[in-house]
Amino acid sequence: MSNKEKAMNGGKWITISTAISTVFQFVQVAILARLLEPDDFGIVSVSNLIIGFFQIFSNLGFSNSIIYKQESDRKVLSTLYLLNLMVGALIFVIVYVSTPYIITFYDEPKLEGVVKLAAYYFLIVYFGQLYMFLLEKELRFRSVATVDILGTVIGSAVTIALAFNGFAELSMIIGSLVGQTVRTILQVMLGWPLFKPMLSFNLREAGEHLRFGMYNLGDGLLGFIQSNSDNIFIGGMLGVKLLGYYTIAYQLAIFPITKLNPIILQVAYPILAKMKEDTAGLKNSYLKILDFISYCNLPLLAGLFVTAESVVPLFYGPGWEQTIDLIRIFVFVGFFTCLSHPLFTLAFTKGKPNLLFYLNLGTLVVKIPLVYVLGTYWSVTGIAMAFLLATLLNLIANFVIVHMLVGDFMGVFLRNIAKPLIFCLIMVGAVTLYKIFVGYEGLANTIAEVVLGGSIYGGLTLAYKISLSEIKTYRQAIL
Template sequence: MTHNDDKQPHSVGRELASGVFYTSVAKYAGVVVTILVTAVLARLFTPEEFGVVNIATVIIAFFAIFSDLGIGPAVIQHRNLSRRDLGGIFSLTLWSAVVIALLFFAASGLIASFYDDSAQLRDICRILALNLFFATANIVPNALVMRDKRFRFAAVRSLAVQVVGGAAGIAAAYAGAGIYALTINPVFSSLMLFAINYREYPLRIRLRPSRGAIRKVFSFSAYQFSFQLLNFFSRNLDKLLMGRYMSLSDLGYYDKSYRLMMMPLQNIAFVISPVMHPIFAHMQDDLKKLGESYLKVIRLLAFIGLPLSAVLWFTAEELVLIIFGGQWMPSVAAFRILALSVGIQIVMSTSGSIFQAANATRMLFICGLFSATLNVTAICTGIFAFGTLEAVAWAICLSFAVNFVQCYHALFCLTLRMKWGPFWKSLLSPLLLTAILALALAGLTHLLPAGTPLTAALAAKSAAAAVVWLAYVQLGGVYDLKELAAHLRPGK
């Protein structure tokens, strides 16, 4: 049975709008769930306990890279794979899941010894091996959901899993599970996602994966895997090194600031990125059309992300203290610095989908190699030369800025064979809006009386930012917001 929610032909814009709408509903509802769950758990556990679990999740993400092998995007890109091919590829991921999960379980003792926490960290790693197994087994079924552009189904599924998994984690914490309650959500969620997706796409399991099927996707997936491996190190080396050479409290404070910084990235750009590759993959033979369509996405994301960086800078203290509580005050400075990179990260996070859609995973890997080298240098400089949370945050921000330039030079000039003048031009107006917004928030911050309640200060700054943004965008003729809202409604 073939699954496809979009049986009637649609324009690229309509398909993208429909996918973004459903993904946004799930993500924005999900961020509320995540904030509520995190707010509860942050008051039940100490920064040190969060630091222990964070070490385990970072290492498990590393193991997950070796089980993925870039297969998910390859299944989306190659639309001519037969049912037999898909069964062969699924079997490869399933047996990989068994091997990788067992290796992670066996390595738990060594991991715990490295971080001088032989009991708790070892047991947490062993529990999270289940998360690794189900997440790996889910690669092909989940890719088929996205390849068939079943965005509504994916949205409902993801939100349901977030709610149930978060509730289970909180219940376990109140039931006295201790630090192990922090493992309930990831394990239970990965199990549910696999079960739901496999029910929709029940692929045959083979004792020997099909070599022919693997050869069809190898070239694409090999570079994709190499990029993911590099990206993992560039995104997580800071936490791994801080867990070893700085205190677990520092790691806990830094992790909270980093996670809070990632929330808008995950819930703005990441509602678009999963949708982009399945849709733009149809343009892989028309790079000019691909580039022109992507410029429109960049401009919209810049108008959202760049001003948001200014808002997060001026609301850093209120956000950290309201969401996490007073014990997390040391996270404020690092979060404020990291917030400066939110805008360019929101834009840049979608570039991978375009490299994939253009069959340019080799160029994606080259960009990732440059990015990883720069990030490693920046992180090591912040940790070993200065040894403070703020220094690490500044180093990462500078690295993101340089990588932003090299990434889009490689994408537009070398991959899409376009001039990148239009790219920079698309950023000018969003940058002007960001400057105006920053001046307005700086003035408001100065005018707010000392001792203003945190919620009142956050509400005032958010309202002022919304007024400035809406006035600039609507009155300046940047977008017709009513027309844009109507366009984002999914077609029937």
């Protein structure tokens, strides 16, 4: 099977996994928005912030180094496996004992139970994580998809059941832990034929992975701070209720980014890693990834921008109208972010994670003052605008780095992205006219807006981008 066929087959399974997971997660949030208060979402957001921060230190970039180096040495893998388990246990203790300081900073007593419970994530996840890396390295995306589907379905079911029974914010934490436990068990079962740990712990033998991971760790740390400085500011200065509104708006707006882009990038990285010396091939692949991401993400983001007034009350119920303006800002954040994502694959393929470190460092220097100043004067709306400006500057620097890695690409990129941008403008204009002359409230109008916008974008794409015969060819190739 060629690399192209492997990519298409892998994309098929990750697409199936993503589609199923997206449906369950979207239904989960829609149900919880009717059962829980904004404060509950804010509290869980703080917990996720803390877990996300410590997770940076426990991963150490091993996923990228294992794929980049195509590592198969059992002794080296055993060292990495044991190191992850030890670091995970250490982080569990640190999170658990630091809970009183976290409560003091956010002035929210409910955080004690949530944070201490969430800390158990580190005692679960790292038993199976290395096996997931190996499954991806071997392009076994069917197994990766199976793990994700079952973990998401079971975790979502537990979360919803607990929310209905009055567990409030704890329902999301418990459901997440149950889902991760299922994933870990399946990862070990499916990955066991690829790697059986042995009692070998030699940091010198794993030195190259550790050195590769240092920049990745620095990049992850800076990336976390610059990506979450807005959440830290809101939670600490404006309170968990406003953080709840902000979190719901952000999650809805970046939903296409977090679900669609990994389908492409997760499959692309292990394949591109096998052709890392072919700069011309990497450039061509990068442009194809950007083109595909643009056509997939832009209509979803544009559609959300123009239908936000209809979608929010319909899916989240009353009381969440404050998120509409934030969603419209985050749509542009999502657009800039989706164009930035392929650099990560390219940088790791070329073995230059240090470039990502410097990129995040520069973004951090810009973003924190913006968040503080705009947040002080315009509350959560100002913080969202600061996020947008920082993301735009990050994208500009992102493209400069890509030019350094693969050469000039901007002309082709601009020609490629012109069509989806024009298609989206036509779609937004048509839906806006519908809202003006017909209305936007209720299920019927929401469905009509989605059908109208989707038909226009789909029709224009078939007419000017890809034909039905090409779609049939791709379909036959992946089935």
